[in-house]
Amino acid sequence: MERKSMIAYVNGEFLPENQATVSIFDRGFLFADGVYEVTAVINGQLIDFEHHIARLQRSCHELELTLPYGEAELKQIHHQLIEKNNLHEGLIYLQLTRGNAMTRNFLYPDKDVKPTLVLFSQESSIVDHPKAKFGIEVVTFDDIRWQRCDIKTVALLAASMAKEYAHKHGADDALFTKDGYINEGSSSNCFIVTQDDKLQTRELNNKILPGITRRAILALAQEKGLEVIEKAFRLEDALNAKEVFITSATTLIWPVIKINGQNISEGKPGSIAVRLREIYLQKAKSQK
Incomplete structure:
Protein backbone atom coordinates (compact mmCIF):
# COMPACT_ATOMS: atom_id res chain seq x y z
CA MET A 1 0.00 0.00 0.00
CA SER A 124 0.25 4.15 12.46
CA SER A 125 -1.77 1.56 14.32
CA ILE A 126 -1.75 2.12 18.07
CA VAL A 127 -5.05 0.90 19.48
CA ASP A 128 -5.33 -2.45 17.71
CA HIS A 129 -1.70 -3.25 17.02
CA PRO A 130 -1.20 -7.04 16.91
CA LYS A 131 1.94 -6.85 19.08
CA ALA A 132 -0.20 -5.46 21.88
CA LYS A 133 -2.44 -8.51 21.61
CA PHE A 134 0.12 -11.25 21.08
CA GLY A 135 3.22 -9.77 22.73
CA ILE A 136 6.78 -9.34 21.52
CA GLU A 137 10.06 -11.21 21.69
CA VAL A 138 13.15 -9.23 22.72
CA VAL A 139 16.89 -9.71 23.03
CA THR A 140 19.35 -7.95 25.31
CA PHE A 141 21.92 -5.49 24.00
CA ASP A 142 24.81 -3.85 25.86
CA ASP A 143 23.93 -0.28 26.77
CA ILE A 144 26.55 1.72 24.85
CA ARG A 145 24.71 5.05 25.05
CA TRP A 146 26.05 8.25 26.58
CA GLN A 147 25.55 9.03 30.26
CA ARG A 148 22.57 11.40 29.95
CA CYS A 149 19.85 9.08 28.73
CA ASP A 150 17.38 11.17 30.74
CA ILE A 151 17.57 13.84 28.01
CA LYS A 152 15.54 13.02 24.90
CA THR A 153 18.14 13.92 22.29
CA VAL A 154 18.21 13.07 18.60
CA ALA A 155 21.41 11.03 19.07
CA LEU A 156 19.76 7.67 18.41
CA LEU A 157 22.47 5.65 16.70
CA ALA A 158 22.84 3.23 19.64
CA ALA A 159 19.09 2.63 19.63
CA SER A 160 19.18 1.99 15.88
CA MET A 161 22.02 -0.48 16.35
CA ALA A 162 20.08 -2.27 19.09
CA LYS A 163 16.95 -2.54 16.96
CA GLU A 164 18.98 -3.78 13.99
CA TYR A 165 20.63 -6.40 16.23
CA ALA A 166 17.20 -7.54 17.40
CA HIS A 167 15.93 -7.74 13.82
CA LYS A 168 18.91 -9.83 12.69
CA HIS A 169 18.30 -12.23 15.59
CA GLY A 170 14.62 -12.71 14.81
CA ALA A 171 13.33 -10.57 17.66
CA ASP A 172 10.95 -7.62 17.72
CA ASP A 173 13.05 -5.29 19.85
CA ALA A 174 15.95 -5.00 22.27
CA LEU A 175 16.47 -4.21 25.94
CA PHE A 176 19.52 -2.20 26.97
CA THR A 177 21.47 -3.93 29.74
CA LYS A 178 24.48 -2.91 31.82
CA ASP A 179 26.29 -4.94 34.50
CA GLY A 180 23.49 -7.49 34.52
CA TYR A 181 20.71 -4.91 34.99
CA ILE A 182 18.02 -3.97 32.48
CA ASN A 183 17.97 -0.21 31.98
CA GLU A 184 15.14 0.18 29.47
CA GLY A 185 14.04 -0.76 25.96
CA SER A 186 15.67 0.60 22.83
CA SER A 187 12.86 3.18 22.59
CA SER A 188 10.76 2.39 25.65
CA ASN A 189 10.72 1.87 29.39
CA CYS A 190 10.61 -1.64 30.81
CA PHE A 191 8.46 -3.08 33.61
CA ILE A 192 8.21 -6.43 35.33
CA VAL A 193 5.44 -7.93 37.45
CA THR A 194 6.98 -9.95 40.27
CA GLN A 195 5.65 -13.32 41.37
CA ASP A 196 3.80 -11.58 44.21
CA ASP A 197 2.13 -9.12 41.79
CA LYS A 198 4.27 -6.07 42.49
CA LEU A 199 4.93 -3.73 39.58
CA GLN A 200 8.60 -2.86 39.25
CA THR A 201 10.51 -0.50 36.96
CA ARG A 202 13.87 1.20 37.19
CA GLU A 203 13.99 4.40 39.23
CA LEU A 204 14.45 7.67 37.35
CA ASN A 205 18.08 8.62 36.89
CA ASN A 206 20.44 9.47 34.03
CA LYS A 207 20.37 5.85 32.80
CA ILE A 208 16.79 5.98 31.51
CA LEU A 209 14.36 8.36 29.87
CA PRO A 210 11.55 9.66 32.10
CA GLY A 211 8.86 8.15 29.89
CA ILE A 212 5.50 9.89 29.64
CA THR A 213 3.66 6.58 29.30
CA ARG A 214 5.80 5.18 32.14
CA ARG A 215 4.53 8.03 34.31
CA ALA A 216 0.90 7.39 33.33
CA ILE A 217 1.12 3.65 33.93
CA LEU A 218 2.63 4.12 37.38
CA ALA A 219 -0.20 6.50 38.28
CA LEU A 220 -2.81 4.03 37.00
CA ALA A 221 -1.21 1.17 38.90
CA GLN A 222 -1.33 3.11 42.14
CA GLU A 223 -4.96 4.08 41.49
CA LYS A 224 -5.81 0.40 41.12
CA GLY A 225 -4.02 -0.55 44.32
CA LEU A 226 -0.99 -2.26 42.77
CA GLU A 227 2.18 -1.99 44.81
CA VAL A 228 4.82 -0.15 42.79
CA ILE A 229 8.57 -0.52 43.21
CA GLU A 230 10.89 1.94 41.45
CA LYS A 231 14.15 0.06 41.66
CA ALA A 232 16.61 -1.47 39.19
CA PHE A 233 16.11 -5.15 38.39
CA ARG A 234 18.44 -7.73 36.90
CA LEU A 235 17.96 -9.72 33.71
CA GLU A 236 17.39 -12.85 35.81
CA ASP A 237 14.58 -11.02 37.65
CA ALA A 238 12.87 -10.36 34.33
CA LEU A 239 13.35 -13.95 33.17
CA ASN A 240 11.74 -15.20 36.39
CA ALA A 241 8.98 -12.58 36.49
CA LYS A 242 5.27 -13.25 36.18
CA GLU A 243 5.07 -10.59 33.44
CA VAL A 244 7.32 -8.23 31.50
CA PHE A 245 6.16 -5.33 29.35
CA ILE A 246 7.44 -2.17 27.69
CA THR A 247 5.82 1.25 27.53
CA SER A 248 6.14 4.18 25.13
CA ALA A 249 3.97 6.85 23.53
CA THR A 250 3.34 4.87 20.34
CA THR A 251 3.13 1.36 21.82
CA LEU A 252 1.35 2.30 25.06
CA ILE A 253 1.94 -1.18 26.56
CA TRP A 254 3.35 -4.15 24.69
CA PRO A 255 3.72 -7.39 26.65
CA VAL A 256 7.09 -9.13 26.40
CA ILE A 257 6.60 -12.88 26.07
CA LYS A 258 10.20 -13.96 25.43
CA ILE A 259 13.69 -12.64 26.28
CA ASN A 260 16.76 -14.10 24.56
CA GLY A 261 14.65 -17.04 23.45
CA GLN A 262 13.35 -17.85 26.93
CA ASN A 263 9.63 -17.68 27.65
CA ILE A 264 8.39 -15.28 30.28
CA SER A 265 6.05 -17.29 32.49
CA GLU A 266 3.71 -19.11 30.08
CA GLY A 267 4.99 -17.24 27.03
CA LYS A 268 1.86 -15.16 26.51
CA PRO A 269 0.66 -11.66 27.53
CA GLY A 270 -0.06 -11.35 31.24
CA SER A 271 -3.32 -10.17 32.74
CA ILE A 272 -1.88 -7.11 34.52
CA ALA A 273 -0.26 -5.71 31.36
CA VAL A 274 -3.46 -6.34 29.40
CA ARG A 275 -5.65 -4.68 32.01
CA LEU A 276 -3.38 -1.64 32.44
CA ARG A 277 -3.39 -1.13 28.68
CA GLU A 278 -7.18 -1.32 28.58
CA ILE A 279 -7.53 1.28 31.34
CA TYR A 280 -4.93 3.57 29.77
CA LEU A 281 -6.69 3.40 26.41
CA GLN A 282 -10.01 4.26 28.03
CA LYS A 283 -8.47 7.36 29.57
CA ALA A 284 -6.57 8.27 26.41
CA LYS A 285 -9.69 8.14 24.26
CA SER A 286 -11.42 10.56 26.62
CA GLN A 287 -8.68 13.22 26.36
CA LYS A 288 -9.51 16.46 24.57
Whole structure:
Protein backbone atom coordinates (compact mmCIF):
# COMPACT_ATOMS: atom_id res chain seq x y z
CA MET A 1 0.00 0.00 0.00
CA GLU A 2 1.45 3.34 -1.06
CA ARG A 3 2.07 5.81 1.73
CA LYS A 4 0.18 9.05 1.23
CA SER A 5 2.07 12.34 1.14
CA MET A 6 1.72 14.44 4.29
CA ILE A 7 2.13 18.06 5.28
CA ALA A 8 5.06 18.93 7.54
CA TYR A 9 6.04 22.04 9.49
CA VAL A 10 9.42 23.77 9.26
CA ASN A 11 10.17 27.05 11.04
CA GLY A 12 6.74 28.62 10.67
CA GLU A 13 5.74 27.07 7.35
CA PHE A 14 3.48 24.16 6.49
CA LEU A 15 4.92 22.37 3.46
CA PRO A 16 4.51 19.11 1.53
CA GLU A 17 6.93 16.73 3.21
CA ASN A 18 9.04 16.38 0.04
CA GLN A 19 9.70 20.13 0.23
CA ALA A 20 10.40 20.25 3.97
CA THR A 21 14.18 20.71 4.28
CA VAL A 22 16.79 22.17 6.63
CA SER A 23 20.31 23.47 6.05
CA ILE A 24 23.32 21.17 5.80
CA PHE A 25 24.80 23.38 8.54
CA ASP A 26 21.97 22.68 10.98
CA ARG A 27 23.52 21.52 14.25
CA GLY A 28 21.01 18.70 14.56
CA PHE A 29 22.45 17.27 11.33
CA LEU A 30 26.11 17.95 12.16
CA PHE A 31 26.26 17.28 15.91
CA ALA A 32 22.95 15.66 16.93
CA ASP A 33 22.56 18.93 18.84
CA GLY A 34 18.82 18.74 19.31
CA VAL A 35 15.92 17.20 21.17
CA TYR A 36 12.65 15.64 20.16
CA GLU A 37 9.26 14.44 21.33
CA VAL A 38 6.76 11.99 19.86
CA THR A 39 3.11 12.45 20.80
CA ALA A 40 0.53 9.78 20.04
CA VAL A 41 -2.72 10.70 18.30
CA ILE A 42 -5.81 8.59 18.96
CA ASN A 43 -9.23 9.50 17.55
CA GLY A 44 -7.66 12.73 16.28
CA GLN A 45 -6.67 13.77 19.81
CA LEU A 46 -3.21 14.36 21.31
CA ILE A 47 -2.36 11.98 24.16
CA ASP A 48 -0.59 13.33 27.28
CA PHE A 49 0.50 16.41 25.33
CA GLU A 50 1.18 18.62 28.36
CA HIS A 51 3.60 16.07 29.83
CA HIS A 52 5.44 15.76 26.52
CA ILE A 53 5.94 19.52 26.38
CA ALA A 54 7.09 19.59 30.01
CA ARG A 55 9.73 16.98 29.16
CA LEU A 56 10.72 18.95 26.05
CA GLN A 57 11.24 22.02 28.22
CA ARG A 58 13.37 20.01 30.63
CA SER A 59 15.50 18.60 27.81
CA CYS A 60 16.06 22.11 26.46
CA HIS A 61 17.03 23.38 29.90
CA GLU A 62 19.56 20.57 30.42
CA LEU A 63 21.23 21.39 27.08
CA GLU A 64 20.99 25.20 27.39
CA LEU A 65 18.87 25.07 24.24
CA THR A 66 16.42 27.92 23.68
CA LEU A 67 12.79 26.91 23.20
CA PRO A 68 11.22 30.02 21.63
CA TYR A 69 7.71 28.55 21.58
CA GLY A 70 5.15 28.29 24.35
CA GLU A 71 2.94 25.30 25.07
CA ALA A 72 -0.13 26.94 23.51
CA GLU A 73 1.70 27.72 20.26
CA LEU A 74 3.14 24.22 20.02
CA LYS A 75 -0.27 22.70 20.68
CA GLN A 76 -1.79 24.81 17.93
CA ILE A 77 0.85 23.59 15.46
CA HIS A 78 0.15 19.97 16.45
CA HIS A 79 -3.59 20.44 15.95
CA GLN A 80 -3.01 22.12 12.58
CA LEU A 81 -0.96 19.11 11.46
CA ILE A 82 -3.72 16.75 12.61
CA GLU A 83 -6.26 18.76 10.62
CA LYS A 84 -4.14 19.26 7.49
CA ASN A 85 -3.22 15.56 7.35
CA ASN A 86 -6.61 14.27 8.46
CA LEU A 87 -4.77 12.23 11.08
CA HIS A 88 -7.05 9.92 13.04
CA GLU A 89 -4.47 7.62 14.61
CA GLY A 90 -0.69 7.79 14.60
CA LEU A 91 1.97 10.15 15.85
CA ILE A 92 3.38 13.64 15.60
CA TYR A 93 7.16 13.97 15.75
CA LEU A 94 8.68 17.26 16.97
CA GLN A 95 12.38 18.08 16.68
CA LEU A 96 14.12 21.20 17.92
CA THR A 97 17.79 21.83 17.16
CA ARG A 98 20.17 24.62 18.08
CA GLY A 99 19.81 25.89 14.54
CA ASN A 100 21.89 26.79 11.53
CA ALA A 101 25.13 28.59 12.42
CA MET A 102 26.38 28.58 8.78
CA THR A 103 29.66 27.00 9.87
CA ARG A 104 30.83 23.78 11.48
CA ASN A 105 32.02 24.76 14.93
CA PHE A 106 31.79 22.62 18.07
CA LEU A 107 31.08 25.66 20.26
CA TYR A 108 27.47 26.70 20.72
CA PRO A 109 26.59 29.48 18.25
CA ASP A 110 25.72 33.02 19.28
CA LYS A 111 22.34 33.58 20.90
CA ASP A 112 21.05 35.30 17.76
CA VAL A 113 21.05 31.98 15.84
CA LYS A 114 17.44 30.85 15.64
CA PRO A 115 16.64 27.26 16.64
CA THR A 116 15.19 24.95 13.98
CA LEU A 117 11.73 23.56 14.68
CA VAL A 118 10.44 20.67 12.58
CA LEU A 119 7.25 18.64 13.00
CA PHE A 120 5.71 15.91 10.91
CA SER A 121 2.98 13.32 11.33
CA GLN A 122 2.70 9.63 10.48
CA GLU A 123 -0.25 7.30 10.40
CA SER A 124 0.25 4.15 12.46
CA SER A 125 -1.77 1.56 14.32
CA ILE A 126 -1.75 2.12 18.07
CA VAL A 127 -5.05 0.90 19.48
CA ASP A 128 -5.33 -2.45 17.71
CA HIS A 129 -1.70 -3.25 17.02
CA PRO A 130 -1.20 -7.04 16.91
CA LYS A 131 1.94 -6.85 19.08
CA ALA A 132 -0.20 -5.46 21.88
CA LYS A 133 -2.44 -8.51 21.61
CA PHE A 134 0.12 -11.25 21.08
CA GLY A 135 3.22 -9.77 22.73
CA ILE A 136 6.78 -9.34 21.52
CA GLU A 137 10.06 -11.21 21.69
CA VAL A 138 13.15 -9.23 22.72
CA VAL A 139 16.89 -9.71 23.03
CA THR A 140 19.35 -7.95 25.31
CA PHE A 141 21.92 -5.49 24.00
CA ASP A 142 24.81 -3.85 25.86
CA ASP A 143 23.93 -0.28 26.77
CA ILE A 144 26.55 1.72 24.85
CA ARG A 145 24.71 5.05 25.05
CA TRP A 146 26.05 8.25 26.58
CA GLN A 147 25.55 9.03 30.26
CA ARG A 148 22.57 11.40 29.95
CA CYS A 149 19.85 9.08 28.73
CA ASP A 150 17.38 11.17 30.74
CA ILE A 151 17.57 13.84 28.01
CA LYS A 152 15.54 13.02 24.90
CA THR A 153 18.14 13.92 22.29
CA VAL A 154 18.21 13.07 18.60
CA ALA A 155 21.41 11.03 19.07
CA LEU A 156 19.76 7.67 18.41
CA LEU A 157 22.47 5.65 16.70
CA ALA A 158 22.84 3.23 19.64
CA ALA A 159 19.09 2.63 19.63
CA SER A 160 19.18 1.99 15.88
CA MET A 161 22.02 -0.48 16.35
CA ALA A 162 20.08 -2.27 19.09
CA LYS A 163 16.95 -2.54 16.96
CA GLU A 164 18.98 -3.78 13.99
CA TYR A 165 20.63 -6.40 16.23
CA ALA A 166 17.20 -7.54 17.40
CA HIS A 167 15.93 -7.74 13.82
CA LYS A 168 18.91 -9.83 12.69
CA HIS A 169 18.30 -12.23 15.59
CA GLY A 170 14.62 -12.71 14.81
CA ALA A 171 13.33 -10.57 17.66
CA ASP A 172 10.95 -7.62 17.72
CA ASP A 173 13.05 -5.29 19.85
CA ALA A 174 15.95 -5.00 22.27
CA LEU A 175 16.47 -4.21 25.94
CA PHE A 176 19.52 -2.20 26.97
CA THR A 177 21.47 -3.93 29.74
CA LYS A 178 24.48 -2.91 31.82
CA ASP A 179 26.29 -4.94 34.50
CA GLY A 180 23.49 -7.49 34.52
CA TYR A 181 20.71 -4.91 34.99
CA ILE A 182 18.02 -3.97 32.48
CA ASN A 183 17.97 -0.21 31.98
CA GLU A 184 15.14 0.18 29.47
CA GLY A 185 14.04 -0.76 25.96
CA SER A 186 15.67 0.60 22.83
CA SER A 187 12.86 3.18 22.59
CA SER A 188 10.76 2.39 25.65
CA ASN A 189 10.72 1.87 29.39
CA CYS A 190 10.61 -1.64 30.81
CA PHE A 191 8.46 -3.08 33.61
CA ILE A 192 8.21 -6.43 35.33
CA VAL A 193 5.44 -7.93 37.45
CA THR A 194 6.98 -9.95 40.27
CA GLN A 195 5.65 -13.32 41.37
CA ASP A 196 3.80 -11.58 44.21
CA ASP A 197 2.13 -9.12 41.79
CA LYS A 198 4.27 -6.07 42.49
CA LEU A 199 4.93 -3.73 39.58
CA GLN A 200 8.60 -2.86 39.25
CA THR A 201 10.51 -0.50 36.96
CA ARG A 202 13.87 1.20 37.19
CA GLU A 203 13.99 4.40 39.23
CA LEU A 204 14.45 7.67 37.35
CA ASN A 205 18.08 8.62 36.89
CA ASN A 206 20.44 9.47 34.03
CA LYS A 207 20.37 5.85 32.80
CA ILE A 208 16.79 5.98 31.51
CA LEU A 209 14.36 8.36 29.87
CA PRO A 210 11.55 9.66 32.10
CA GLY A 211 8.86 8.15 29.89
CA ILE A 212 5.50 9.89 29.64
CA THR A 213 3.66 6.58 29.30
CA ARG A 214 5.80 5.18 32.14
CA ARG A 215 4.53 8.03 34.31
CA ALA A 216 0.90 7.39 33.33
CA ILE A 217 1.12 3.65 33.93
CA LEU A 218 2.63 4.12 37.38
CA ALA A 219 -0.20 6.50 38.28
CA LEU A 220 -2.81 4.03 37.00
CA ALA A 221 -1.21 1.17 38.90
CA GLN A 222 -1.33 3.11 42.14
CA GLU A 223 -4.96 4.08 41.49
CA LYS A 224 -5.81 0.40 41.12
CA GLY A 225 -4.02 -0.55 44.32
CA LEU A 226 -0.99 -2.26 42.77
CA GLU A 227 2.18 -1.99 44.81
CA VAL A 228 4.82 -0.15 42.79
CA ILE A 229 8.57 -0.52 43.21
CA GLU A 230 10.89 1.94 41.45
CA LYS A 231 14.15 0.06 41.66
CA ALA A 232 16.61 -1.47 39.19
CA PHE A 233 16.11 -5.15 38.39
CA ARG A 234 18.44 -7.73 36.90
CA LEU A 235 17.96 -9.72 33.71
CA GLU A 236 17.39 -12.85 35.81
CA ASP A 237 14.58 -11.02 37.65
CA ALA A 238 12.87 -10.36 34.33
CA LEU A 239 13.35 -13.95 33.17
CA ASN A 240 11.74 -15.20 36.39
CA ALA A 241 8.98 -12.58 36.49
CA LYS A 242 5.27 -13.25 36.18
CA GLU A 243 5.07 -10.59 33.44
CA VAL A 244 7.32 -8.23 31.50
CA PHE A 245 6.16 -5.33 29.35
CA ILE A 246 7.44 -2.17 27.69
CA THR A 247 5.82 1.25 27.53
CA SER A 248 6.14 4.18 25.13
CA ALA A 249 3.97 6.85 23.53
CA THR A 250 3.34 4.87 20.34
CA THR A 251 3.13 1.36 21.82
CA LEU A 252 1.35 2.30 25.06
CA ILE A 253 1.94 -1.18 26.56
CA TRP A 254 3.35 -4.15 24.69
CA PRO A 255 3.72 -7.39 26.65
CA VAL A 256 7.09 -9.13 26.40
CA ILE A 257 6.60 -12.88 26.07
CA LYS A 258 10.20 -13.96 25.43
CA ILE A 259 13.69 -12.64 26.28
CA ASN A 260 16.76 -14.10 24.56
CA GLY A 261 14.65 -17.04 23.45
CA GLN A 262 13.35 -17.85 26.93
CA ASN A 263 9.63 -17.68 27.65
CA ILE A 264 8.39 -15.28 30.28
CA SER A 265 6.05 -17.29 32.49
CA GLU A 266 3.71 -19.11 30.08
CA GLY A 267 4.99 -17.24 27.03
CA LYS A 268 1.86 -15.16 26.51
CA PRO A 269 0.66 -11.66 27.53
CA GLY A 270 -0.06 -11.35 31.24
CA SER A 271 -3.32 -10.17 32.74
CA ILE A 272 -1.88 -7.11 34.52
CA ALA A 273 -0.26 -5.71 31.36
CA VAL A 274 -3.46 -6.34 29.40
CA ARG A 275 -5.65 -4.68 32.01
CA LEU A 276 -3.38 -1.64 32.44
CA ARG A 277 -3.39 -1.13 28.68
CA GLU A 278 -7.18 -1.32 28.58
CA ILE A 279 -7.53 1.28 31.34
CA TYR A 280 -4.93 3.57 29.77
CA LEU A 281 -6.69 3.40 26.41
CA GLN A 282 -10.01 4.26 28.03
CA LYS A 283 -8.47 7.36 29.57
CA ALA A 284 -6.57 8.27 26.41
CA LYS A 285 -9.69 8.14 24.26
CA SER A 286 -11.42 10.56 26.62
CA GLN A 287 -8.68 13.22 26.36
CA LYS A 288 -9.51 16.46 24.57
